[in-house]
Amino acid sequence: MADTVKLPNAAAGTAREGFILTRQQFDTPEGISFQFWLKSGESVFSVTVPGQEGVFFVLEEDLPRIKSLLASQLPPSSQDSPGWRLQPLQLKDLQQRPVYGLYCRSLTTYRQLTDLLQTYAIPMIEEDIRPVDRFLMERFIQDSARVRVGEHGVQLQPAELQPTLTMLSVDIETTLRADRIFSIGLYSDQLSKVLIVGDGPNEPWLEYVNDERALLQAFVREVERCDPDIYIGWNVVGFDFRVLQERARRLQVPLNLGRDGSRIQVIESANGKWFCRIAGRVVLDGIDTLKGATWQFESFSLEYVSNQMLKRGKLLGQQMDEGLNRGEEIQQVYRENPRQLAEYNLEDCKLVWDIFEHAQLLHYLIERSRLTGLPLDKVGGSAAAFDNQYLPRLHRKGYVAPVYASGESQMGAPGGYVMESRPGLYHQVLVLDFKSLYPSIIRTFMVDPYALAQGTGTECPPEDLVPGFNHAIFSRKEAILPDIIERLWQARDRAKAEKNAPLSQAIKIIMNSFYGVLGSNVCRFFDQRLAGSITLRGHEILTRTKAKIEQQFGYTVIYGDTDSVFVWLGDDFPVEQAPQEGRKLEQFLNGWWQDEVQQRFGLPCHLELEYETHYRRFLMPTMRHSEKGTKKRYAGVRHFDDGREELIFKGLESVRSDWTPLARRVQRELYRLIFSDAAYADYLKQVVSQLKAGELDDELVYRKRLRRPLDEYSKNRPPHVQAAQKAQDRFAREGKKRPFTAGMYIEYLITVNGPEPRMFASSPIDYQHYLDRQLTPVADSILMFLNDSFEALYVPQIDLF
Template sequence: MRGPQDLTAEAADISGFILTRQQLDTPEGISFQFWLKAGNDALPVTVAAQEGVFFVLEEDVDRIESLLSSQLKQTSASTPGWRLQSLPLKDLQQRPVCGLYSNSLTTYRQLTDLLQTYAIPMIEEDIRPVDRFLMERFIQDSARVRVSGPTVKLQPADIEPRLTMLSVDIETTMRADRIFSIGLYSDQLRKVLIVGEGQNEPWLEYVNDERALLQAFVREVQRCDPDIFIGWNVVGFDFRVLQERARRLQVQLNLGRDGSRIQVIESASGKWFCRIAGRVVLDGIDTLKGATWHFESFSLEYVSNQMLDRGKLLGQQMDEGLNRGEEIQQVYREDPRRLAEYNLEDCKLVWDIFEHAQLLHYLVERSRLTGLPLDKVGGSAASFDNLYLPRLHRKGYVAPVYASGESQMGAPGGYVMDSRPGLYHQVLVLDFKSLYPSIIRTFMVDPYALAEGTGTECDPGDLVPGFNHAIFSRKEAILPDIIERLWQARDRAKAEKNAPLSQAIKIIMNSFYGVLGSDVCRFFDQRLSGSITLRGHEILTRTKAKIEEQFGYQVIYGDTDSVFVWLGDDFPVDQAPQEGRRLEQFLNRWWQDEVQQHFGLTCHLELEYETHYRRFLMPTMRHSEKGTKKRYAGIRHFSDGTEELIFKGLESVRSDWTPLARRVQRELYRLIFSDTPYAGYLKQIVSQLKTGELDSELVYRKRLRRPLDEYSKNRPPHVQAAQKAQDQFAKEGKNRPFTAGMYIEYLITVNGPEPLLFARSPIDYQHYLDRQLTPVADSILMFLDDSFEALYAPQIDLF
């Protein structure tokens, strides 16, 4: 394969999507290497002889020069490898700053380590030089490459990339010290490579040994030439094991587009990263979480069943059960072709999940909006930096010293009203659309506007008061403009039914508050976060008061950006949506007038009528008459007459309750919301429970938060069950460590919790009556002057 220097000339005037970015030291300085996907081709581009830079306070320059001159080794007799330069920039406290430049990454790290040792403040030192290079040029996902002689310039570009994926999955021994097979799946390739003897088929290739398996894998990757690898825990397991086995067997795992090896690296926090020149590796679990998908379990078996309505070809508990490794080995010994089918289906499941959830589309749109690499996990702070910092620099400012903003001023989270518990008819939910971003946009909440408002001489008429002594300039702001552009882009995405783009924008906008309010982010300042959350408190409380004063309806609950309005049990069902729209229109006009009158600002707050509940339950806290927060249920009524049963925060949507309790709650609520008799149903459940007909629904399932041996003082039921399972395995001569993250399935028996695999004692049915069925039933029966015990007490002789 050709290297980056071979292809730079070919990239004289091309535009492409940035697949990978790399920085490395060369004799000429820091070199940035990019792989761009241009049409059907992937091309490398090198930008040579660059410097790294971060900022220091001008007041520290003399000390820094003295320190570096005495303690930092020079790169040559004539040049120290670093330089300090005055810049027309200042920090948000109006202090002048200088740029500290270095001509190598090694020197850059030495500079930051030394200044940190001597507690000298640094600014933006954590931004990688290659990322700053793109950020300062407003290059997001794509770049146009212009070559003039030895000079290579990159400019922003906007293209629709055609990216290719390859799903990868390996099957190994229990210790992952031997690879049995490697599955590959794409829209062009369906193949399993497996060690063993057998008849080759178009989709199945047998190889002699593990070395040949790895070599065949490299061959197939080079032939398929994917832009992106996908898989399930593909970095932390599959590629980590592939790299380790290749090292042990002395196989060159040259998967890079330039012929380079893969690099799988573990960070200090225990997170695994995979770098392959010209190729991206995406983990399905991390990508789903980043796109705000939520599942009780992120095992491939569970997610595929929930999303695709199908699962693995072998045992359904293999991902997290106790016999996964044994089953894999047994199938490999007895029927390797069956293992190959299982291997390939796992690849296809991951592929279909990516397709169904449009995950690649989401990541491309996220990259286009923020400049984040496709494989960046999380990245809310990096997104903010990419969008905000280059604009801040052009205003003459740099970011603050990391997390140095005002603290201990009181910046509470979202406002949650005390609820009024009860069983209601006709409840409306009115929701402020993207409340926190709209507050930022309306009230000019912005780090730069705060610096201008508090640190410079301004006309009082140009200032907007915030909270926690914050004062913002109404003329000088960056973040409101960023949000406005994102808001408009989201409206276009919704109109075009581009769900991944709409979701990406929503996540980005909603993350801005977290960046300003988290003490692990550079722009942390409770004057900023307080001016968002406390304004949100004010908006919700005033909205509640206006509804009750103007319309006479009672607001029974409010949560962060929503108010729940009870129209009255006798309010006509068919008129409720119209009333919701009337409330929406009135309140939006009222807020526009209020903001204009009191602040002279354009109001971007937008209240939407969201939901009509024909029946609605706001339960009490357990063992209390006080209403709950973030827990409710109701029958959502749609304009076409259809209905949907909704649960928020209750047992039926919590994985730590048994399937029986969750099923009973859903059915009981459905009956009561529909005014259908329920006593017979509950009595039947009690009878079936005692006769053992419901045993399969009594299994608890809970995750270990840390290794089993670290539970010393407090040993909850799932830990006790795990200990019994481990002891039983030890008796059988099997070494089964129970690690953090493993799910434990267990039953409560007359002898306490027992693991499902080894449960031998009779089930304690009274426990399930008292701890599972009674709580979920009484949470609604109390509002009907009834109780679960009163219904099943006449059958007590059964027990």
């Protein structure tokens, strides 16, 4: 086991640095204690900071009501030794109102007081910040800390480390109801092992145990020996660790996986999200981590993601409908060939490990933590990331945050600007993209909560003000957020230069999330003057850029979306000269915007337009049953400077999982032919012939997710619900209980008797349905621009003469 050190017992003057793995807070007779586990080199140590208080803020004007409530509503015993104190502070809210700090000596009291004030609708400020998180935030401690034992106790300061963290991939196999665990798979770069209940010869990678109690005990033993910093898995918290905890509780096996010998805690939040707490160890779910790093897949099943990313999948159940047959197959394999189940179990562990390695997910999380102070296992967290950066700087200027979502909300603050598109089939289209438009607007035009308060609430000379939108006025000298953006921007430029993709991605996500924090009515800094000053400025920038391109160069802007403009150079423009023209547009427009911002506002301009893409051929389709152009839907052949080409689809059927594989394949091939000026009629006729001959049946399967439990669909029962109901009825007749739950995917075919589940489909397939509802829409979306139609190609023509 790694070296474990408790620094408070060390001599005064002792100091040590470490990366923060976990943070806990708990009540003691002396006050709130914070415990941190840190990784330093190959060793791990814990530090406890005792005798702390939790604090949130209240308005001075509410003190009479608060004192009256505390006197009348709290138990008499708490009046003698209240465990809280109200203290005046040299702080104000952004409306210039004085505030008091309400300090609590226990977490119990903290929750008591916040619940009480909330019940009586008394405003509270920053009450949702956990005391242990505030402790780090106010000290500007992000991912690592320098811990010093001094005369006045333990002190933590910011530090910078490059940690080496160890991972262990965990996966369990169970009965269908998860009321018994068959095996536990463990995989890392140091360990490859499966523990399984049963009889058989042990092997280096396979250990048989007598029963489930022995299985859990062996698992604890292996964890102690391996001593990982991080557990990873697929739905590892909501399933694997939840089941492990439940089975350990029922079998009375202490699941002491913490580095201090403490038990794990798997907790379900009010919104149904599961969390796992283990002292000194972090649990990372592969699904949540991929989503947080902005990876997108049609399905986040391990089978699908591993095939897409690693080009390999599970050892069992590849052909099974998700959630229907895999469980039964596992039961059967366990009974007939336990060793095969162990191989399957271990391969699942390896798949998760390889996904983390391939996508550099741990590297991404470490960089995110370094930039924002978010714990490694924090899911989402854009508001918390903003708070960690913004609040300590705001406090040092003498202010606290607004009461939650108390900003202006009666004004229009639209989202990103999307131009009306000009539908057509084009040659030579360039895409020019504003680099991180919203962060650059914040940075350029001083969009900032504190600058807004100073600009609208204090006496500032006109030359110190920057006009925004929705009656916003910002101080150009008293802004916090632009400096945070600038620091992140510089860090991203360094990351790009060093080819540090995880760091670059982490910074991009963080910067882009800042608009969401200012524009969401569930965030503390929500104010439509802030949000509008970002999005409406973006509208202005795009419309003026479009006008300047058309006026200065005579080109047509056929589309624009949030931060991009699509420029048609003309069908006769030489393909080899298009990249040079894109760079010419980029250079001119950046210079023009520099002059515009300086002349209008006297500010340096941080807007940066980049020539991004050259489409040799480009389709902007119409909306279905309309002549109007679509939005966020297009396709084209991207042409690279070295002559390579790539077929791109955005928002069209070929990239949407609710269309059949046949429609998606036909669209891609048809577009490829047309973009290459090749004949396409014979190809479509062949597809129709094969369809009617039953040669393409495997490509006719629809796959759609149930959004809620099956029995909650009463009035509207779409095809996938009808198919699921038929499957459930079939299972019931066979004496099998199969609830169809929310989130489950249903695979089905359209037959002459309506939708039928794929596994039980028996009626003839309705091929006309697929011609009318799948092939016709995807083909006509491009054929209409060639004065052709799908129906004209496959319907036999009647010779009248």
